[in-house]
Amino acid sequence: MTTDSRKFAKTQDEVKAYLGKSIQEVMEIDGTVIRQYCECIGDPNPMWKDTAPPGLVTTAMISSGAMLIGVPLLHKRSVAGGADWEFFKPIKKGDVITTTHEFSELQDKGSEKGPRLLMVYKSSHKNQKGELVAVSTNTIMNF
Amino acid sequence: MAQVFFDDVKEGQDIPTLEKTPTRRTLVMWAGASGDFFELHYDKEFAQSLGNPDVLVHGRLEAAYLTELLTDWVGEKGLVKKVSVQYRGNAFPGQKLLMKGKVTKKYQQGGENLVDLEIFVENPEGKKITPGTAVVALPKK
Numbered sequence: 002m003t004t005d006s007r008k009f010a011k012t013q014d015e016v017k018a019y020l021g022k023s024i025q026e027v028m029e030i031d032g033t034v035i036r037q038y039c040e041c042i043g044d045p046n047p048m049w050k051d052t053a054p055p056g057l058v059t060t061a062m063i064s065s066g067a068m069l070i071g072v073p074l075l076h077k078r079s080v081a082g083g084a085d086w087e088f089f090k091p092i093k094k095g096d097v098i099t100t101t102h103e104f105s106e107l108q109d110k111g112s113e114k115g116p117r118l119l120m121v122y123k124s125s126h127k128n129q130k131g132e133l134v135a136v137s138t139n140t141i142m143n144f
Numbered sequence: 145m146a147q148v149f150f151d152d153v154k155e156g157q158d159i160p161t162l163e164k165t166p167t168r169r170t171l172v173m174w175a176g177a178s179g180d181f182f183e184l185h186y187d188k189e190f191a192q193s194l195g196n197p198d199v200l201v202h203g204r205l206e207a208a209y210l211t212e213l214l215t216d217w218v219g220e221k222g223l224v225k226k227v228s229v230q231y232r233g234n235a236f237p238g239q240k241l242l243m244k245g246k247v248t249k250k251y252q253q254g255g256e257n258l259v260d261l262e263i264f265v266e267n268p269e270g271k272k273i274t275p276g277t278a279v280v281a282l283p284k285k
Binding site for chain 2: 040046056085
């Protein structure tokens with residue numbers, strides 16, 4: 002059966018009301034997480050045993066959590082517009098990463114060509130010592 | 145893989161290309177690994193209802209491939225500092241994707257030997273579907 006997990010708003014103000022809302026999630030980086038990530042992308046690099054590949058930050062800690070804020074979409078179609086990651090410290094096996102995702106910006110880029118909303122999510126990732134290991138920004142285009 | 149050193153890097157040089165062919169299975173694995181269960185990436189009927197010919201490869205999976213391109217190049221003693229991408233086009237399962245990078249600048253800053261790169265994912269038609277930039281740090285000899 003085809004499902005649609007998205008939630009829709011009727012007005013832009015309804016979407017705007019979510020600005021500043023955040024959510025936190027915690028992930029324990031064990032050997033399984035590192036192995037599954039490497040298997041998934043097909044990265045055979047032997048370096049990824051006790052150190053997690055920086056690309057791990059692009060997956061588990063980012064996408065699901067930011068979406069769990071539950072910001073509704075206004076228009077039918079949505080795609081990822083772009084993303085930035087800054088890595089400050091390697092993530093090690095055994096680290097417990099706490100990520101805070103925030104719905105931080107809403108830009109109306111609509112024109113005569115049609116509606117277009119840019120929804121910007123910012124996330125910060127800290128380890129169990131409270132050290133910032135990475136920050137990321139993800140932009141969703143809704144049109 | 146041999147370690148690359150800051151001393152040997154030249155502005156304008158290409159870094160070794162990384163090749164990947166993500167399949168439907170890869171997309172399902174990625175959905176599980178990332179927690180991104182948006183139907184656009186595994187339900188063809190849903191993807192078609194939004195005007196796409198097939199399910200789409202996750203943009204973040206392409207970003208992960210680009211990060212692997214960089215970690216492969218910088219080696220054990222290098223570090224990937226920043227990755228930035230824009231999703232400009234779609235990739236579909238079964239397509240051969242080429243991850244490529246070119247050195248745009250090398251400089252020293254804050255005690256680090258930094259290299260800026262232009263990076264991108266090229267689809268089978270030769271189009272840069274996911275262009276971006278990166279900053280890496282490399283060891284000196």
